Amino acid sequence: MIELTIQIPNETIKVKVQQGENLLHAIRTAGVNIDAPCNGNGTCGKCRVKLMDGSVKHKNNFKNKESGTVLACSCTVVEPATICVPKESLLDVNNIRVQKNTDDYEERFYRLREKFASRYNVESHVQKIELHLEEPTLDDNISDVTRIKKHLRLELGCSRVEINTHLLQRIPVLLRESNFKVAVVYTWLDEDKIRVIDIKPQGQATGYGVAVDVGTTSVAACLVDLDTNQILGEAACANAQSKYGADVINRIIYAIKGDGLKELKEAVVKESINPLIMELCKANGIKSDEIIIFTASANTTMTQLLLGVYPDFLRKEPYIPALTDTRDLDISAADIGLCINNNALIHLSPAVASYVGGDISAGVLPAMIQESDKLSILIDLGTNGEIVLGNSDFLMTCACSAGPAFEGGEISCGMRAAPGAIEAVTIGEDYQARLNIIGAEKPYGICGSGIIDLISELKRVGLIDARGKFKKDIATKYVKFDQYGIGQYIVAEKEQYGLDEDIYITEVDIDNFIRAKAAVYSATYVLLSSVGMDFEDLDEVKVAGGIGNHINIKNAINIGLFPDINPEKYTFIGNSSLIGSYLSLTNKKAQDYIDETAEQMTYIELSVYPGYMDEFISASFIPHTNLQRFPNHNKMDGVAKDVKSAV
């Protein structure tokens, strides 16, 4: 056995591994959440580590001799060595920050909830009733449960009361400790039957709910007070499955080997969702056992992985999901492995098809497409790009594989839209970037909206061409080329911001992003074409996703991500999947609405749609091979006016 010393920020771990062990595997086995979206194929370049002492054996070329940086996945252990895993190579699942931003909640969540409720009625999933039970005597010696049921029947008019084992176990002591004065938290199962979710002493809160968006790359959650429907906190982190593959196809391939399915299920539950829940609870001083509703919206693959359902048929023609409709599924917190009340109501948003999931059926609700006669389109910029077209008469949907680039994945200095992310960029005449950073002085990486700006600006100032390649004839210290001639642009110099390393974007990154935007643009085009429509027919475009809150629509048009129509028609609605989860958690009718939405949507399978591939290739330029599609490209004034403050 060989001793490896692994340095991570604030910690040093020593492990013994076999001679010849893969270094990526060795680091993971030590419990370090190292990122590797390609899962060790040597293609994503994310698992960079620094060799501090000793040596390792390389499988391929990648090694930065100067800095000692190697790709962990391409190395095997041959002798004792000290390896430093920089924070850039770590998944950020260990670094969850709960945000409490009441003003923002008002705009993003509450206004929609009220709008929906005023139209469809507010109907909570859970209700609470206080019971003053008589204390039993020798003459009144009915059982504890019978006593509770008797009162519930009398006061609620229900004839049947369902109670589960876990609750039953607590009842005898609870009743006596609270002098038979208790509050029963329940839900209506049908017009005649309720299910008791919790019984507690009087005067306590009804309980809490957690609404979640489980994305391929990121997981976002918010904690809801069920008495007020107010959000007590919001948090996001990487989907810890990312280490096993960046997109759903790689995850599926991993899932079907050995214990892969179990590992993926546990990764997202134990390393992403549960930590988010724990942090949200901690920040609000509540116990996770008080969480009695959980609603999640996820794409179809994520939903199957969350439930531990074999996903291989999702990626094989004819692309069949195990489930779409999620009504009447009997799912417990324990089935998923959630660290919440084991009697909690669990609801997963329904899918439409293999590549249009619950994130979209839930996401259509905040987009409110069906509420109007106007023709609207919803574009959800996720790892899976999903598009919904429709109005009060019809709903059509399709999906495309965009990859994790919109959320900063597979981008050298990419990150989610979280504090420290560069969310907006302008480039001056001196080719220096001016940055807008989310909630911090120092930049840490670039999120999706920042990358859109960056590519648009690089193109506008002429540093890159339509293929996204750096022009070699412009002399500026911000553009560098490596030994293979691959160009990169320094977005933030380490000296200026006091960083360990520069923040930069490479041609490879730009190429990844171009493929992502081409997938979305061409899917949007094909979806419209399939019903004989054109971009100009659109009245409204709703943009959703974890790309960042300040997406610059004009720049997004400039790079050819969005169609070149009047920018006034665009609205950015944020993480619509999370908002949909929240609405479905706080309003039973919203859940029905989402279920019905999923049923109403007509799904177009792009992979078999003639012409899609040609469209995609044509769109793989900045902005497009056919410039007539982008008449206003780079002609729009006030390019950078959305950047609110530059450093």
Next chain:
Amino acid sequence: MIELTIQIPNETIKVKVQQGENLLHAIRTAGVNIDAPCNGNGTCGKCRVKLMDGSVKHKNNFKNKESGTVLACSCTVVEPATICVPKESLLDVNNIRVQKNTDDYEERFYRLREKFASRYNVESHVQKIELHLEEPTLDDNISDVTRIKKHLRLELGCSRVEINTHLLQRIPVLLRESNFKVAVVYTWLDEDKIRVIDIKPQGQATGYGVAVDVGTTSVAACLVDLDTNQILGEAACANAQSKYGADVINRIIYAIKGDGLKELKEAVVKESINPLIMELCKANGIKSDEIIIFTASANTTMTQLLLGVYPDFLRKEPYIPALTDTRDLDISAADIGLCINNNALIHLSPAVASYVGGDISAGVLPAMIQESDKLSILIDLGTNGEIVLGNSDFLMTCACSAGPAFEGGEISCGMRAAPGAIEAVTIGEDYQARLNIIGAEKPYGICGSGIIDLISELKRVGLIDARGKFKKDIATKYVKFDQYGIGQYIVAEKEQYGLDEDIYITEVDIDNFIRAKAAVYSATYVLLSSVGMDFEDLDEVKVAGGIGNHINIKNAINIGLFPDINPEKYTFIGNSSLIGSYLSLTNKKAQDYIDETAEQMTYIELSVYPGYMDEFISASFIPHTNLQRFPNHNKMDGVAKDVKSAV
């Protein structure tokens, strides 16, 4: 640490224990299921072990110097020692024998099932339907679950289909492996909704059910083929909780300390019920996962312990159970810890009160008391003696604490009515006992029916007096007195039967049995008195319990267990709780019948009933202090004619 060598039949175990450790605890910690119904109080004399080498420190007097026998509970470890635990001191949970006795099933189970079905209709809990699903295509790409639901809705007319996570996980692969030709096993939840229990390739059996009687002392189970409702095997063993206390009161006291509740739950589930299920499955070559229904009838304490519900309020005035009605309880196999299909239907028979449990409400069904105008009484001879009086107009019930004597508990050579048990005895003029042994040549112990005969015969031939004490003036080699003057009678001499030890009965055993029979007799008397009736008003007496299949009614009257009325009025119906479980497993209507029975019964709480204690004391003689209550005592002819064959 001190090394102990523990010898059990066919195995020697070495353990290291602390100086001063209690020997009973040390033996249990070694995984040996040593019996100790008084749970270490030094009162039951069951945990006898033989000191083979070394020494132990004694707390009290009991030590047989000649044989080296000590009570493990009263010893502490002081030095390395070798301890032999004889099979008599072991719980018989490790020695389960599956019985397949088709003729017997006909009489005990099937006739009743048919009788019930002809009156109330047969309605199975589970049904099976074969589905020929179309294989999905790009044009017909609905999800697997949607496809199944569509067919079920069409063919069954239900609008809602409930499916749980465990099943969902299996669906994608199962559908494809069986070429989309599957059989769905389901149950109706209401007129519009079904729950899918299992999905399997076509051509397989629907599944199996297990019906159980969970008694305080013994657990009995039968395995049922759901396609034919035939019993595939029956088995019984000790309730492994017995080591923590012989009766429900001692169990409750154990449960409320430390991890007691968990230990008791696990003892009965992991060491009694699950081993019974595994043996029944093994004997029939089926997987325990194929068991999709489980019905259990148990007294109220056993039900609460099975569910892990805090039981202390059962024994404290006003004696309140946590639950009686078991409808709408949401219990899974996992909640209990059962080794069966995790989607199985679980039903526990409802209780009436703290000391009249599901064993009685289920047991009334085979007794069919409500089906006739005749006044009947059901006497269930369990550790808890339970009595039901009634006819088609009313049902009354009460319970008394009999202790485990009827099932051979707290009797030196007592055992359950299983192969090797002496089930009938006559004593000749030479004072030698003639024995009837269940299914074996050699006797192993005495079961309840044998003890009744034995006491009746000992009294008839004049070896004991009305208090159950041996008369010292009769000289026979079969009666011996120990150093304290306590008499015992040799039932089977070791030389005659080739045994390691004699089989005998002591004055202490007889005293235990007298208390048991006095409890039942006086309870029966008081129940009748409470409605102004007398024994002579009874038209029928149904006797139930695990006492043995060949109870000699006349002898039972002779010893004062049963009232002295016409023996023709008596019928022995066997383990009515198990039969009730079986009926409720095979017929939904039977389950409703049991639920309604529990609601209809009026419970009399004897412990607060004036005069019960006086009645009990008067009945603590053979047959009674008031001989006018037993005019025919020892005058009945053919005392021993029920003994079919004597060895």
